Amino acid sequence: MVPLSHYLALSVILFVLGAAGFILRRNVISVFMCIELMLNAVNVAFMAFSRFLGTLDGQLFVFFVIVVAAAEAAVGLAIIIAVYRNRESLNIEDLDSMKM
Amino acid sequence: MITLQTADLVRILPEIVLSIFGILVMVLEPFVAAAQKKLLGWMALLGVLAAATATVRTSFEPGLAFGGTIAADEFSIYFIYLFLLTAGLVILGSIDYLERNHAQHGEFYALVLLGTVGMCFMAASTDLIMIFLGLEISSISTYILAGFRRADRLSNEAALKYFLLGSFATAFFLYGIAFVYGLTGTTNLLGLSARLMEPSQWTTFARVALVLMFVGLAFKLSTVPFQVWTPDVYQGAPAPVTAFLSVGPKAAAFAVLLRLFLGGFASAGTVSFWILWISAALTMCLGNLAALWQTNVKRLLAYSSIAHAGYILVGVAAGGSRGISAVLFYLVAYALMNVGAFIMVAHLSGTGERLVQIEDYTGLAFERPGVAACLAVFFLSLAGFPTTAGFLGKFYVFRAAIHSHLIGLTVLALLNSVVSVYYYLRIVVAMYMREGKTEAATVELPWPVRTALAVSVLGIFYLGLAPKLPLGLSTLAALPLPK
Numbered sequence: 001m002v003p004l005s006h007y008l009a010l011s012v013i014l015f016v017l018g019a020a021g022f023i024l025r026r027n028v029i030s031v032f033m034c035i036e037l038m039l040n041a042v043n044v045a046f047m048a049f050s051r052f053l054g055t056l057d058g059q060l061f062v063f064f065v066i067v068v069a070a071a072e073a074a075v076g077l078a079i080i081i082a083v084y085r086n087r088e089s090l091n092i093e094d095l096d097s098m099k100m
Numbered sequence: 101m102i103t104l105q106t107a108d109l110v111r112i113l114p115e116i117v118l119s120i121f122g123i124l125v126m127v128l129e130p131f132v133a134a135a136q137k138k139l140l141g142w143m144a145l146l147g148v149l150a151a152a153t154a155t156v157r158t159s160f161e162p163g164l165a166f167g168g169t170i171a172a173d174e175f176s177i178y179f180i181y182l183f184l185l186t187a188g189l190v191i192l193g194s195i196d197y198l199e200r201n202h203a204q205h206g207e208f209y210a211l212v213l214l215g216t217v218g219m220c221f222m223a224a225s226t227d228l229i230m231i232f233l234g235l236e237i238s239s240i241s242t243y244i245l246a247g248f249r250r251a252d253r254l255s256n257e258a259a260l261k262y263f264l265l266g267s268f269a270t271a272f273f274l275y276g277i278a279f280v281y282g283l284t285g286t287t288n289l290l291g292l293s294a295r296l297m298e299p300s301q302w303t304t305f306a307r308v309a310l311v312l313m314f315v316g317l318a319f320k321l322s323t324v325p326f327q328v329w330t331p332d333v334y335q336g337a338p339a340p341v342t343a344f345l346s347v348g349p350k351a352a353a354f355a356v357l358l359r360l361f362l363g364g365f366a367s368a369g370t371v372s373f374w375i376l377w378i379s380a381a382l383t384m385c386l387g388n389l390a391a392l393w394q395t396n397v398k399r400l401l402a403y404s405s406i407a408h409a410g411y412i413l414v415g416v417a418a419g420g421s422r423g424i425s426a427v428l429f430y431l432v433a434y435a436l437m438n439v440g441a442f443i444m445v446a447h448l449s450g451t452g453e454r455l456v457q458i459e460d461y462t463g464l465a466f467e468r469p470g471v472a473a474c475l476a477v478f479f480l481s482l483a484g485f486p487t488t489a490g491f492l493g494k495f496y497v498f499r500a501a502i503h504s505h506l507i508g509l510t511v512l513a514l515l516n517s518v519v520s521v522y523y524y525l526r527i528v529v530a531m532y533m534r535e536g537k538t539e540a541a542t543v544e545l546p547w548p549v550r551t552a553l554a555v556s557v558l559g560i561f562y563l564g565l566a567p568k569l570p571l572g573l574s575t576l577a578a579l580p581l582p583k
Contacts, residue, residue: 015275022268031264038271042278049282058281061229065274068236072270075240076263079247083256095257098332098399
């Protein structure tokens with residue numbers, strides 16, 4: 001059986017990749033995908049803990065997270081479309097109308 | 101087996117009523133003629149009043165609901181009233197604002213109501229997963245609200261920044277929950293505190309979980325270094341929405357912070373204490389220093405709200421029933437003065453929010469003495485002048501901090517309050533002591549806006565001059581949290 005630490009290592013790697021991508025990526029859609037990656041890292045952790053604790057709660061939480069992520073994606077993509085219509089650009093660097 | 105009981109439903113009655121009205125506003129919106137859309141705003145306001153009445157019913161049936169995931173206690177009822185007050189004032193201030201900016205859509209009011217539902221759940225939940233759901237309900241509603249002026253570049257940008265950083269923060273909060281679950285096998289706050297009784301149980305793993313959850317909340321509280329989104333979002337979002345954003349989600353995040361750090365994680369002791377201490381100190385200093393250089397009123401108020409989050413954190417760090425009740429008192433004072441100030445700015449800025457620079461207010465007092473006096477009250481209260489709510493809020497927080505022997509932090513907070521007087525007075529000076537003709541003076545304030553402003557001003561003086569009852573209520577609300 002694969003030990004818990006392996007799953008957790010995978011989860012941490014995914015989370016760190018997502019967080020690094022969030023900071024380094026320049027395209028809004030990529031940044032958004034990095035957030036999704038982080039949420040999936042959370043799901044992996046929940047599943048692994050649930051399996052090793054022998055309780056079903058963790059698996060239940062994963063469903064909550066998936067539903068919330070879907071709702072967030074719906075709103076997020078709508079906002080991204082509204083931004084694109086106004087600026088014709090999805091580069092983070094162009095979002096600077098409010099610099100001091 | 102958990103069965104659904106009437107008592108469970110009564111304990112979430114305010115949230116149910118708000119949801120019903122929110123959905124009703126959305127459903128009715130296509131059937132209301134464009135000229136009559138204002139009615140939806142009044143309906144939403146009716147929803148807020150109905151929820152306030154429902155909360156009275158809830159308060160007669162205190163206890164845990166839904167298998168211990170929701171608590172209808174003094175603490176949550178206090179916060180529910182705070183959120184309803186905020187939502188009511190924001191709706192009153194929005195009806196004519198939306199009319200003027202040609203953005204009168206029923207969804208606005210529905211989202212305000214649903215966002216409030218999320219905040220109520222955040223304050224009432226005693227389970228991390230329910231807290232997460234409440235956080236998301238309020239966040240997703242406010243992401244849309246921030247971008248409500250769809251054709252406006254700044255509003256778009258504000259929505260996108262709020263959305264990206266908000267979801268980023270949520271991921272951290274959620275990862276913290278996952279770790280806590282792995283560590284203790286439960287997400288219930290009561291269960292947590294039972295399993296994390298001993299300081300020796302605070303291994304590195306547990307500390308990482310604590311820090312992750314704090315980072316997630318810190319974005320909503322806009323504490324340094326997680327405040328980067330705040331000025332841009334507050335500036336770009338429509339001003340009544342900023343009023344809502346600057347109070348609602350922040351107060352809800354403070355409710356969660358209190359429940360977590362003084363409840364579930366109470367045994368973490370020094371770790372959580374130093375996290376709070378450092379972020380309070382940084383937040384106060386950076387918020388106030390950055391506010392000194394602002395020329396845009398909305399941006400100035402954004403930095404001021406960061407600074408206020410710092411003062412409130414001082415109260416959280418102080419802890420104990422004294423600290424908690426000071427924080428609760430401060431939040432009401434903060435809600436009144438901040439919502440009032442933003443609603444005033446929303447209406448003085450004219451169509452399309454053009455007049456938001458400090459110079460735009462030059463000489464306002466000569467042409468509109470009442471308006472200027474009202475705005476001056478909000479700013480003086482934010483600065484903490486005696487007789488206003490802002491003064492007593494700060495006074496109670498600092499007193500609690502001294503009682504907990506946080507001398508260094510209190511001195512820092514006092515110095516910061518002195519610095520803050522400078523930038524608040526800049527606006528008052530511009531209004532009263534400089535001659536000038538301002539376009540802002542021609543703006544009409546319809547009676548719903550006047551009502552909202554009058555409630556805020558009277559509230560500020562009531563809290564500032566006769567604090568006995570509100571302070572008693574905040575002390576009562578602090579009772580359910582462990583000492």
